[in-house]
Amino acid sequence: MQHETNEQVACYQTRKLLNPEDPDDVWYYFEKKGYGWINPLHDIPLYVDKQNGILNMIVEIPRWTNAKLELKSAEPLAPIVQDTKNGKRRYVHNVYPYKGYIWNYGCFPQTWEDPSQVHMETGALGDGDPLDVCEIGTSIAKVGEIKQVKVLGVLGMIDSGEMDWKVVAIDIHDRLANELNDVDDLYRMLPGLQHATFSWFRTYKIPDGKKENVFAFREEIQSRSYAMEIVEECHKSWKKLVTGRVTHPNHNCLNTTLDSSFSPYRCSVEEANTHIKAYEASMSDSTSYPKESKLTRNQSLAEISKGDGSNSCYPQHNIDENGNVATRQLLTIKRFCTQQQRQFPHGSNDLALLMSELGVAFKCIAAYAKDRPFMKLYDMQRYADFQIYSSLASSGLCCLIYSTFAKDFLPLDKDIAAGNYVVVYTPLCGVMGGSLGTIFSVYYRKSASGKEGDTSDLVQRSGFDQVAAGYCLYSSSIVFTFSIGFGVHIFGLDIVSGHFVVAHPHVHIPTSGPLYSVDTQVIPKAVDGVDTFLANMENDASRQFRFEDCTVANFHKVLCRGGIMMLPGPKKENLANFLGEAAPFAFLARQAGGRASVGRRPVLELSAWSLEMCVPLFIGSKEDVDEVERLVLGHPVVEKTVMGATVMYEI
Incomplete structure (x- = not known):
């Protein structure tokens, strides 16, 4: 495995294209030895050894440097370029007591944080970028270096209301790699890492006049297994992008190695070379900086497009043994x-x-x-x-x-x-x-x-x-x-x-019920699995559809008769405000013996990263919520605490 890993790293290299009028204007294009030009975001595989959790990482910014370099995903073949704003190159300020970036910073290839899909536990949409990686090894990497890393955990940063995951990983060849395998090892071997990482990400934009970033999950780095779930989700989103099921103007999916039956954006190495030549010619003709894309992260969702009486809960009267x-x-x-x-x-x-x-x-x-x-x-x-x-x-x-x-x-x-x-x-x-x-x-x-x-x-x-x-x-x-x-x-x-x-008194939600309540217009854009669940409901003659434009009325019916109410997103108006809706409804459902989930975690286990945080909500009878989780996540979630609707005494 060691020999194969080294060979795979060595087969990728970058070639600098310099602007003759401005030697600081450097674009890093990627080649594969013996093959030719590639798009690093699409042509470099994500997994080196999926079973052992070893992944390829593209280094964009070496540790202790300040230049804001990133893959220019909107450009053909996605070169690494220094980002610009208002015609000026961007640098991050030093965040005391640190100098520049405090890790080797980059991204995972073949990943994409889908801006049309809401993350179930935070209610935030993806930021439209590849999955970011903080490599914490002891060496200082080079721009464009391909490192093979193992994932240790992930922190959930919320940047301008969008989900911006930061995966913590380490180079498998680093001297500390054998000692670090999960979050707990970080606390043991590098006890100041978590504090430094959160502190840096929280404050690095303040000198530019922006607000502090905030974090989900009570500012704790989540486990390796959870991080791998995020990686796999983003890999699946990338597949939708590169196959044309979803398009986005910030991403040019031109590639040279993917099977043309899989990706319609496959081109030959010769065609890729034509793009490189065209860019070199434009450098010679102009001394201006590369034009900054007018697309902003806040536009990501808007810009995205798709490809191809007897039931009353109240007892009528108390009837005595004589029928009176x-x-x-x-x-x-x-x-x-x-x-x-x-x-x-x-x-x-x-x-x-x-x-x-x-x-x-x-x-x-x-x-x-x-x-x-x-x-x-x-x-x-x-x-x-x-x-x-x-x-x-x-x-x-x-x-x-x-x-x-x-x-x-x-x-x-x-x-x-x-x-x-x-x-x-x-x-x-x-x-x-x-x-x-x-x-x-x-x-x-x-x-x-x-x-x-x-x-x-x-x-x-x-x-x-x-x-x-x-x-x-x-x-x-x-x-x-x-x-x-x-x-x-x-x-x-x-x-x-x-x-x-x-x-x-003491309402109890049946373990399964006849009602299902959801705005069916939002289902086509909901997370995978929700559409299957709804189709099963519609094909079941025992099920009854009840929906009003009032979440309280919909939840009340489910509380009394059983079933499920769904607010699957992904848009904010189709989600539940965590503090104002999801948390109180979940508290009631649990007290009544039901369940409330965001599709991959119980609602009550979450905490609000902001006052306006919104999340998906699947709430009602236990078996119905379990089934949604089974279709979305692959298995129902085991709750930390199980509680029934306990009857203390007779009224």
Whole structure:
């Protein structure tokens, strides 16, 4: 294996083409010895030894250098060129205490982060580039060098809202290679690497006047096995690109080695040589820098194109043994929560009061919407936002309030001491004249008590950190559903007393159900496997399609009867806001014995890298969500904690 590896590395080389008028203007084209010109992005194979996890890496930027070199993928044969902006060559600033790039930086060939596909665990679209690699070995590489590396892990950087994976790898010939095999080895052998890497990527754009980059997964490098899954996903996306199933203006797929039956962009070495000659001639005719592409990463998605009554959840009445209607005690929100206060984490009277305050706001919204059926949705959302905020800000129970409508933290009442709860809410979704809904989520603060909270109370906290979640559905009846950590309970608005009273305590989602709810227009662009799942649903006579333009109404039906609700993406409007929708719905589903997944990981295991992070959502009956994961990922995901809808006592 060692001999074969060295031979494969030696067969690739770069040839510099210099601008005679500007010796700093260098383009690095790639050749294969004894063959001729190649496109490194498409003609160099990704895998050297797939079974042992050895991959080819193209070095673009050597360690300790500052010039921003990259594969010019929009150009024929993808040469390595120094990037330019406004006619000036780009350099990265030194990030104290480091000089330039702190690893050998480059990319994996035959990979592509598809900007039309959302990553299920972060909700971010791909950036349209090859998969980036940070090679951490002890040697300093050369521009265009092909290294053979083994993957150690991956960090999930979010750059301008796009997924920009950074794979951590090491040259298999490096003296440390035998000691490093996974993330845990990095901490043992190179204990400062993770901090240095995150610090560098977070701040290197600040001197250019840009914001800090952010990271998914609580700023932790993910495992080798997870990284290999990302590599394989990006390899499959590249196959779609190079076969013409997908086209993108930032990528020229001209290649000289791929089978023409596989890639329609195959050309001969002679044709490739013609392109090189044309570029050399243009260098002689002009002293200007190579023109910078006007395409921006933010355009990537827009530019991409494709190739070729009996069902009610409420018990009607309690019937005694003689068939007569029996009466039962009506439990209000406050009384019901108080009975449970010692049965769940943070189960104090404060949490019962918080649910009651929300209930008051929901009653006001319901009455306002009923009296104004022709009001514009935006105006109704503003009213709902103000009503919920007013109830929370003056309650003395909250330290932080975040509205997904305002997209901002809202101030607390100055005359009232801060409480201990963080509340996130989506004030209103749906359509006027149809079903409307409010969603909320509650966390217990992490910051010091006695003062207003901060972003640490919300960002990078997993869905498991929630202590309560729920929704209110404004439809033919007003339904307030929530969980405070021990089961899901549905309350109906009693029009006589004006109180929310228990209608269906301890809701349990069947392991499989008849309903499926999804906007079918988004399926053609959803991740592979979702279309197959939907086709199976449509061919099953026992299945029933139910969909409204209101996620609360759709989820409520699935919660009560079983089945699945899907928000598969990839566009942001077809995803679920993590803090405002996905996390609270997932909390409810888990408490009711169901499941919520992004297709490859349970929702509750995720944490928000930003306040506006959105993710795919597959939620409902356990068997149905398992089946989606089986079709998307190849197997259902094993959850860290399994919980059923536990009945504590009879009401």
